[in-house]
Amino acid sequence: MxxxxxxxxxxxxxxxxxxxxxxxxxxxxxxxxxxxxxxxxxxxxxxxxxxxxxxxxxxxxxxxxxxxxxxxxxxxxxxxxxxxxxxxxxxxxxxxxxxxxxxxxxxxxxxxxxxxxxxxxxLWVLIDDVGLETIRQKVKVPLKDYRIAPFYGCHILRPSSVLGKDNPLDPSSLDLLIEALGGETIPYEHKNRCCGFHTLLVAEQESLNVAGEALEEALRLKADFIVTPCPLCHTVLDGYQAKALKQAGIKSSIPVFHLSEMVGLALGYNAKQLGIKRHIVS
The missing domain is CATH 1.20.1050.140 (Glutathione S-transferase Yfyf (Class Pi); Chain A, domain 2)
Known part of the structure; x- marks a missing residue:
């Protein structure tokens, strides 16, 4: 252990x-x-x-x-x-x-x-210490039926002088974890973009524009859900999703999962156990 x-x-x-x-x-x-x-x-x-x-x-x-x-x-x-x-x-x-x-x-x-x-x-611990092969062996419910949009968030990528794990222009760790859990990643251009959280209270319209663009791309590419390793990104993409999509003129919605919930689903835990019902978007 x-x-x-x-x-x-x-x-x-x-x-x-x-x-x-x-x-x-x-x-x-x-x-x-x-x-x-x-x-x-x-x-x-x-x-x-x-x-x-x-x-x-x-x-x-x-x-x-x-x-x-x-x-x-x-x-x-x-x-x-x-x-x-x-x-x-x-x-x-x-x-x-x-x-x-x-x-x-x-x-x-x-x-x-x-x-x-x-x-x-x-995320780094799962990749480097647990290992992708071990994770594959532990999967009980492969996410094989899902197209997943990985949303890394800024502060796990930039500044690279402080972080340095992933290439901030083309990160791969979350994609690799999704694949190890049996899911299909999509070529999601917004995966390394900002969610807008840190400007939400001072420039809400601009912040929601940023979030809306990320949500729009995931919907357009027919992703089943977005997954993020950051609870702040989740707060914007889930909690403010309705406002962001309304501002963008889009009548739709898409679930947003935490990294820990996605792992839990693949390991056989259900939505109730994982607390997914706490989300704003069903």
Whole structure:
């Protein structure tokens, strides 16, 4: 059993609880254990770094330090948490002065940031540690009847200097996982585009235009559903889908699944167990 420290992201603790619910069902089926870090705090999204760089470094050094205390890598299931925490780690590892300053503060909690734990996305763990061949062998209900549009989201791809797993222009990891689960991927041009989440509250029309374009392409290519490894992308593509398609003049809909739900379906769990009924789009 491979063990990881699992970062509890704000979005999954509040709006998209079905992500962690579904992971809890199947993690041991694939030989992994995600130990929840209840001591962790919000990563600051993509905003705290601009407001207070030192608080940004401190908060995320603390999150990583808890994983290091357990001797485990830190695994996340939110793209923005991934980008944010990895950005903080890069800054800490490249600045001995910042690292020393942060560690002086962490001493108060009996913590120290070393930089030894990697920060990884659940998708990467499935590809690199569990392995596609093992996943194929574990599939109980192949997704062979489904045409699936993979939507990666920005923050698992860019900036590549911080992330570096996939080619941001032509990512493949999610496609490979879909195929291992028996599904058919479609040549989906929007798979590496932005969902619009981070501009939703300040420029709703522009944000919904972006989401509407992604939804329109999936519908036009007759995808059965969209799958994303990011709960923020899911929030826009599912929760704001009706508004985005109405704005685009499209009278239709398409289900949007979380990565963890898609894996769960292929491993034999049903929609009720996985929490799929929490979605806005049926």
């Amino acid at each position: 491979k063990r990881y420290a699992y970062y509890l992201s704000c979005i999954n603790e509040s709006m998209t609880k079905e992500v962690d619910r579904s992971i809890d069902l199947w993690q041991k089926d694939l030989g992994i254990e995600l130990v929840k870090l209840h001591e962790s705090t919000c990563c600051g999204g993509s905003n705290l770094d601009y407001v207070s760089p030192k608080h940004f470094a401190l908060v995320n050094a603390r999150n990583i330090a808890y994983a290091e205390k357990m001797g485990l890598d830190l695994v996340v299931s939110c793209n923005t948490c991934l980008m944010t925490i990895r950005t903080a780690k890069k800054k800490l590892d490249e600045s001995p002065e910042l690292k020393q300053e942060v560690n002086e503060l962490l001493k108060k909690e009996g913590l120290e940031y070393h930089g030894t734990s990697e920060v990884r996305h659940l």
